[in-house]
Amino acid sequence: MTENYTALYDEHKKLGASFTDFGGWQMPLKYSSELAEHHAVRQAAGLFDLSHMGEVWVEGPDAAAFLDCALVGKISAVALGRAKYSLICQEDGGIIDDLISYRFSEQKYLVVPNAGNARVVAAALAERAASGPDGAFDVTVTDASAETSLIAVQGPNAEAILLKLVSAEQAALVTELKYYAFNEVTVAGHDVVLARTGYTGEDGFELFIPNEEAVSLWAALSEAGEGLELLPCGLACRDSLRLEAGMPLYGNELSREGNPYAAGLGAVVALSKEGGFVGRTALEARKAEGAGSTIGRRLVGLKGLGRRAGRSHYPVLKDGAVVGEVTSGQPSPTLGYPVALAYVDVEHTEAGTLLDIDLRGKAEPFEVVALPFYKRQK
Missing domain, CATH: 3.30.1360.120 (Probable tRNA modification gtpase trme; domain 1)
Known part of the structure; x- marks a missing residue:
């Protein structure tokens, strides 16, 4: 690399x-x-x-409409001087990246993708700008990351x-x-x-x-x-x-194989906005089938009841059977106990559910808790 x-x-x-x-x-x-x-x-x-x-500028008369089509959120509704967290998804609903869009004017936005995805996102935006549902959008996509x-x-x-x-x-x-x-x-x-x-x-x-x-x-x-x-x-x-703070990391909690509903980010997806967007049909179907709510797995927070921490890819167990997988985990310096994020079968995701993480052959007790683990006092 x-x-x-x-x-x-x-x-x-x-x-x-x-x-x-x-x-x-x-x-x-x-x-x-x-x-x-x-x-x-x-x-x-x-x-x-x-x-x-990454830093990718999107400018032009169609900037707002274009980002509404390219991303899952309603970026056109963002006020001037404000920012919005959103996702860019594949046609099948898989997550290419999570990112933040900043609105500078009616026709000027700054899109900030993650490090390893900056070039991929810039290329995807350029491709989507050239091939909208009604032809090319009147926008310029400029990758200013370098x-x-x-x-x-x-x-x-x-x-x-x-x-x-x-x-x-x-x-x-x-x-x-x-x-x-x-x-x-x-x-x-x-x-x-x-x-x-x-x-x-x-x-x-x-x-x-x-x-x-x-x-x-x-x-x-x-x-x-x-x-x-x-x-x-x-x-x-x-x-x-x-x-x-319970914030997802691309490559750990988010991936092309996952979807926003399993990741607990269903609220980020604006299915009700006018016009189509890339991945909309697939995401509508995912929501309708109950992804992350009644079927499949959902991302949850796990609080360690012992001293040992779970790590990425460690199996999550219920009564000895594998029901999930850790995506991120380590001891919490602030809270003084281990914490982890994990995808767990939906029937075991209610707060208070007792589970185990398989720490190289030894079952360590954890409890499902509401996210975030830590929230600052304002």
Whole structure:
């Protein structure tokens, strides 16, 4: 697999980061202690390089109608300055990726897919733009992933850190920014797209900036966070944070073989919107047959009743029989017990159901619980 490097790679090396391949990118796994980084985000703030994520611009008179056709959600209903979580699916309803769409104007959207799927999603959008149900859509699809960096500040102190770097005149653009909304703001002298989004379960921001300005912005954020217990954070703690928050990871909980209803994302699918969209017929049939509700398996949260954690692909058992499979699992640093996400036969998915995970031949007790495992106090 080709190795890609973000504009901040050398900064991570200077900080002593351990690296890992993720979606073809060399990304910081951790800098010192992944446990310390996890707790920093929950208690103070963490600084993340997310430049492996994709950025695809969709522009033109048909932009809203096109995204309604290309994605499962009603993107045309998104207000200006707001964002929406959605899915891009295959004709058979399988999930190509989960992504966020940001609406900049009536004719301009930014679509952010996951790292390993960025090129696939950009290509799928370009193909769908050229072959709509009534011919080609009047849109331009531009993959700007290679030129764009994405930096996140997550945690209770995130807002205070940002406020140290914006002018008094723009402070309200930060403090009044709602969840899943964005503003164009000047941060430490850099014009950025500032979104109140994240993948940690905490309050926080994601900042989009051209590659050539990323090092300067990273340095400014690091300096602003020195008195606010900010730590640089890698992918290891990002995974434990998103797991506690019950957020799915593509390749673990979501895949082309799965479907939104089994993944608990049926509400994301807008079957009632006018016009067709890719995968609609298949998803209507899946819903009608009871996928994820009366047949098949559904994604659930599992709370460990012992000390040992389940891991991806470990079997889930009921009275010794296999009834599911773990997709993500590890000890929860915040809660102090193991947690896991797993696909389980629907008849065993009610909260309070006692199940086991097969930990290499030893049955370890778990309980089905409502998601998320962790929810921040507002």
